[in-house]
Amino acid sequence: MRLSRRKFLSGTGVAASALSLNYAHPVQGGDDSYRVWEDLMRTKWTWDKVAHSSHGVNCAGHCAFKVFVKNGIVWREEQQGEYGATEDAPDYNPRGCQKGVRHSKYMYGKQRVLYPLKRVGERGEGQWQRISWDQACDEIADKYIDHWLSSGPASMSFAMGTAMLLKKATIAGYQRFLNLTGIPAPETFAGVGDQPIGIYQTLGLDITGDTVAAVYKAKCVLVWFCNPAVTRIPDAHFFWEARYNGTKVIVISPDFNPSAMHASKWVNPKPGSDGALAMAMAQVILKDKSYDTDYIKEQTDLPMLVRTDNGKFLHPKDLGKAGGNEIYYLWDEASNGIQQAPGKDRETIELGALQPSLEGTWNIDTNSGPLAVTTVFELLKKRAEEHTPEVTAAITGISPEVIREIARDFASAKPAMIYGGFRSAKWLYGDIFQRAMLLLLSLTGNLGNEGGGYQLTQLSKSDGIAPYLFSDIGYGMRIKAAAMWDYEHMDLKEVNRKFYGDELADTYDEHYQESLDKGWWPRQKEKPLKMAIFGGHNPGSWKAGGDHWAENIYEKVETIVSIIPDMGITHLYADYVLPVAHHYERHDLLVQPKTPYLQAMDKVVEPLGESVDDFTVFKRLSKVISKKAKERGIQPIMDTFVDGRPPIERDLTKLYDQLTWGGKFNDSKDIAEFLINASPGLPRITFDELAAKGIVRVEDSEGVVYGDNAPYATMKQYVEHKKHYETHTGRQQHYHDHDWYIKYDETLPGHKDPLELEGYPLRMLMGHARHSIHSSWRDDTFLWSLQRGEPDIYVNPNDAKDRGVADGDLIKIFNTMGSFIAVAHISSSMQQGMMFMYHGWDPTMFRNQKNFSSVITTAGLIRPTLLAGGADTHLGYAPIKSFPNMTLSDCTCDFELHAESNEQKTA
Numbered sequence: 001m002r003l004s005r006r007k008f009l010s011g012t013g014v015a016a017s018a019l020s021l022n023y024a025h026p027v028q029g030g031d032d033s034y035r036v037w038e039d040l041m042r043t044k045w046t047w048d049k050v051a052h053s054s055h056g057v058n059c060a061g062h063c064a065f066k067v068f069v070k071n072g073i074v075w076r077e078e079q080q081g082e083y084g085a086t087e088d089a090p091d092y093n094p095r096g097c098q099k100g101v102r103h104s105k106y107m108y109g110k111q112r113v114l115y116p117l118k119r120v121g122e123r124g125e126g127q128w129q130r131i132s133w134d135q136a137c138d139e140i141a142d143k144y145i146d147h148w149l150s151s152g153p154a155s156m157s158f159a160m161g162t163a164m165l166l167k168k169a170t171i172a173g174y175q176r177f178l179n180l181t182g183i184p185a186p187e188t189f190a191g192v193g194d195q196p197i198g199i200y201q202t203l204g205l206d207i208t209g210d211t212v213a214a215v216y217k218a219k220c221v222l223v224w225f226c227n228p229a230v231t232r233i234p235d236a237h238f239f240w241e242a243r244y245n246g247t248k249v250i251v252i253s254p255d256f257n258p259s260a261m262h263a264s265k266w267v268n269p270k271p272g273s274d275g276a277l278a279m280a281m282a283q284v285i286l287k288d289k290s291y292d293t294d295y296i297k298e299q300t301d302l303p304m305l306v307r308t309d310n311g312k313f314l315h316p317k318d319l320g321k322a323g324g325n326e327i328y329y330l331w332d333e334a335s336n337g338i339q340q341a342p343g344k345d346r347e348t349i350e351l352g353a354l355q356p357s358l359e360g361t362w363n364i365d366t367n368s369g370p371l372a373v374t375t376v377f378e379l380l381k382k383r384a385e386e387h388t389p390e391v392t393a394a395i396t397g398i399s400p401e402v403i404r405e406i407a408r409d410f411a412s413a414k415p416a417m418i419y420g421g422f423r424s425a426k427w428l429y430g431d432i433f434q435r436a437m438l439l440l441l442s443l444t445g446n447l448g449n450e451g452g453g454y455q456l457t458q459l460s461k462s463d464g465i466a467p468y469l470f471s472d473i474g475y476g477m478r479i480k481a482a483a484m485w486d487y488e489h490m491d492l493k494e495v496n497r498k499f500y501g502d503e504l505a506d507t508y509d510e511h512y513q514e515s516l517d518k519g520w521w522p523r524q525k526e527k528p529l530k531m532a533i534f535g536g537h538n539p540g541s542w543k544a545g546g547d548h549w550a551e552n553i554y555e556k557v558e559t560i561v562s563i564i565p566d567m568g569i570t571h572l573y574a575d576y577v578l579p580v581a582h583h584y585e586r587h588d589l590l591v592q593p594k595t596p597y598l599q600a601m602d603k604v605v606e607p608l609g610e611s612v613d614d615f616t617v618f619k620r621l622s623k624v625i626s627k628k629a630k631e632r633g634i635q636p637i638m639d640t641f642v643d644g645r646p647p648i649e650r651d652l653t654k655l656y657d658q659l660t661w662g663g664k665f666n667d668s669k670d671i672a673e674f675l676i677n678a679s680p681g682l683p684r685i686t687f688d689e690l691a692a693k694g695i696v697r698v699e700d701s702e703g704v705v706y707g708d709n710a711p712y713a714t715m716k717q718y719v720e721h722k723k724h725y726e727t728h729t730g731r732q733q734h735y736h737d738h739d740w741y742i743k744y745d746e747t748l749p750g751h752k753d754p755l756e757l758e759g760y761p762l763r764m765l766m767g768h769a770r771h772s773i774h775s776s777w778r779d780d781t782f783l784w785s786l787q788r789g790e791p792d793i794y795v796n797p798n799d800a801k802d803r804g805v806a807d808g809d810l811i812k813i814f815n816t817m818g819s820f821i822a823v824a825h826i827s828s829s830m831q832q833g834m835m836f837m838y839h840g841w842d843p844t845m846f847r848n849q850k851n852f853s854s855v856i857t858t859a860g861l862i863r864p865t866l867l868a869g870g871a872d873t874h875l876g877y878a879p880i881k882s883f884p885n886m887t888l889s890d891c892t893c894d895f896e897l898h899a900e901s902n903e904q905k906t907a
């Protein structure tokens with residue numbers, strides 16, 4: 001008997017994930033016969049073609065892979081290994097991780113959605129009817145038009161996962177659809193608590209980062225809120241190779257994480273005390289006078305003058321002079337008087353003949369009498385004295401000697417870098433942590449230097465995407481701040497009241513409403529939500545206040561549509577699930593600054609089942625919407641915006657033509673090619689040429705910091721070219737004199753205790769996992785076999801002992817909000833009083849479908865200062881650049897042994 005490979009696998013169970021191949025599309029051509037299992041091995045190293053691709057998830061890896069195909073099926077992949085190097089740093093090879101080399105199996109797994117599905121049972125029951133694409137588009141288009149007619153486009157939402165943001169052609173297609181339809185898009189970056197607001201507050205930038213090879217150039221790297229051995233697998237070797245180059249790698253993390261074991265030093269502050277630690281380091285640098293005087297005089301607001309009576313910057317009106325508040329002053333030693341500071345009003349921030357004082361207090365004569373002024377630097381020194389190493393030791397648990405040692409290690413190294421993780425942003429005071437870290441870099445003159453800086457990542461310059469998105473109707477998107485969107489749609493004020501008390505709930509809400517009233521931020525909720533579309537997005541898995549979120553979405557929204565390759569909890573509650581192609585089944589581009597390469601995602605095989613790429617979904621939907629709009633005689637509308645933009649006309653009858661530019665864009669390959677040609681810094685080649693090579697180096701990328709003509713912005717423009725920063729002072733701005741910053745003592749970085757729930761002593765922290773990229777691949781059984789095989793949570797041995805818990809026991813983690821069950825993973829890498837859970841485990845993997853989000857009480861925590869705005873600050877509404885984060889870390893829990901019957905265990 002001769003078997004096809006798929007029948008062979010099904011019959012032998014050789015690969016569990018391959019069992020699902022029996023619903024794949026028919027294989028075309030080729031000799032696919034196998035007689036006995038040995039044949040599988042004999043033919044293992046033969047293939048029909050090798051193509052180039054990668055994985056379009058939010059790992060920021062964009063690793064180049066060769067993908068081996070036989071009989072229309074992907075058999076295996078391997079790292080392409082053809083990267084070069086940058087300067088004298090080690091090369092970028094090999095890039096990859098265990099998820100990537102597992103993908104050829106996972107893509108054929110049982111979690112794949114293969115056909116359009118329509119819910120036939122109750123939401124969440126998992127009862128589906130397979131329907132045709134025609135039926136799915138027909139019914140969804142009708143619902144779309146009905147909601148449009150009854151409540152307008154603002155009554156719908158289209159939320160995308162971070163995996164969508166990395167695939168350039170896919171996100172362009174999504175955004176074109178959003179721009180044309182006006183459906184609100186609650187953005188994802190701050191929505192998952194990743195927005196580095198401190199960077200925007202200090203530098204006016206959304207994010208900063210160079211190539212990962214820059215790590216090799218650093219002489220000291222503080223790895224802070226970050227665990228690269230686990231989360232940056234393709235990049236981590238640079239850290240360890242740098243140590244051979246003399247670099248001190250200092251890991252700052254409350255737990256002894258896998259990166260700490262490779263570090264030169266490990267420093268373990270108490271969770272949430274990082275701002276205090278950074279300020280104590282700043283105090284040492286200031287006391288030692290080891291700061292870079294020339295740099296801070298030119299690049300920062302530290303020499304700028306502030307009134308001592310009210311803490312406000314000195315402006316012309318204070319001196320009875322003409323001029324607005326964009327004018328700032330400094331004390332010039334050369335003329336022994338006040339002079340206007342070169343800032344945003346000038347071509348350059350170069351000081352010229354000016355010699356600003358950093359230290360001093362002066363009485364100046366004004367029309368209204370004498371006025372005392374001092375510098376931001378003086379105020380910073382006072383603030384730092386509140387955080388001496390001795391004072392800070394009690395807050396952080398780090399001895400004063402160690403604080404002094406790492407501060408001096410950092411200040412004496414040139415260049416020095418902070419490799420920051422996104423985890424800092426998930427704290428209520430995360431922006432203050434970031435401001436404090438930026439202060440250290442700023443004081444030591446390390447922002448903008450090769451091998452220095454605050455390294456997160458970057459997005460490529462968006463110029464290429466804009467002509468595609470806005471070509472005809474202009475900017476029509478409704479990008480919403482997701483945390484505020486939730487706050488307004490889900491009455492999160494009352495959630496704050498329940499868990500954090502009346503005072504906090506009312507104070508936060510009063511400021512929230514005042515900000516809206518003053519027009520600092522636009523209202524995010526325009527209409528009650530009727531229809532929610534989730535594209536590559538599984539928010540039911542990770543939203544803070546998960547149960548509250550679920551009730552508001554699953555029980556109240558009339559129509560839910562999911563567009564996804566793999567099943568997850570959110571999609572179980574959808575009314576329609578539309579299948580989309582996996583990584584090797586679509587054309588796309590990956591552009592990430594970690595390496596200086598443009599990466600192709602080639603369509604290596606046809607999509608499984610009836611899945612199609614996302615752009616095809618929009619095309620199909622738009623075509624039916626346009627057809628029905630014509631049949632129903634739907635007239636164009638003038639759509640108005642709450643943020644003051646002029647109204648634009650939307651015409652559903654033209655949607656399909658507009659989406660495709662009259663047929664110019666037929667698939668994501670067309671979009672990818674357009675983007676290559678329209679984006680600065682990308683090589684001008686066709687998609688096919690790119691796919692043949694897999695990777696192509698981007699322009700102006702010879703250094704570890706990108707050049708001016710590269711696809712990424714750098715801080716060179718400020719530090720080398722002396723352009724002003726996009727902050728209100730035009731410089732690195734460490735001081736904010738907004739009334740709310742003064743009121744809440746946040747004018748300068750400092751320390752504030754993280755919030756906790758009374759009676760619940762243990763802080764649960766979370767982080768990116770080794771065996772998944774967020775929720776992607778989290779349900780892969782092979783990857784389970786490399787860990788505990790089910791969701792586990794790390795706990796300290798003493799905490800476990802106090803509660804009678806042994807390693808491997810089931811425990812219930814609980815607080816006033818709810819509970820979930822997980823396996824206790826007892827580890828002395830945890831401090832007493834903390835727990836740690838690697839994230840991404842879907843609720844479907846937990847008992848009662850309750851995961852960690854059932855105890856995260858922080859969904860409504862939006863601090864007043866994050867909603868500050870007005871004419872005299874660059875803070876305020878800044879779509880994409882700065883939105884308030886979803887807070888995730890400021891809650892506490894407890895745990896106890898969870899006993900369950902044998903029946904329950906096997907259920």
Ligand code: SF4
Nearest residue numbers: 055059061063097100
């Ligand atoms: Fe690289 Fe990301 Fe793929 Fe892993 S999942 S191999 S890090 S692209």
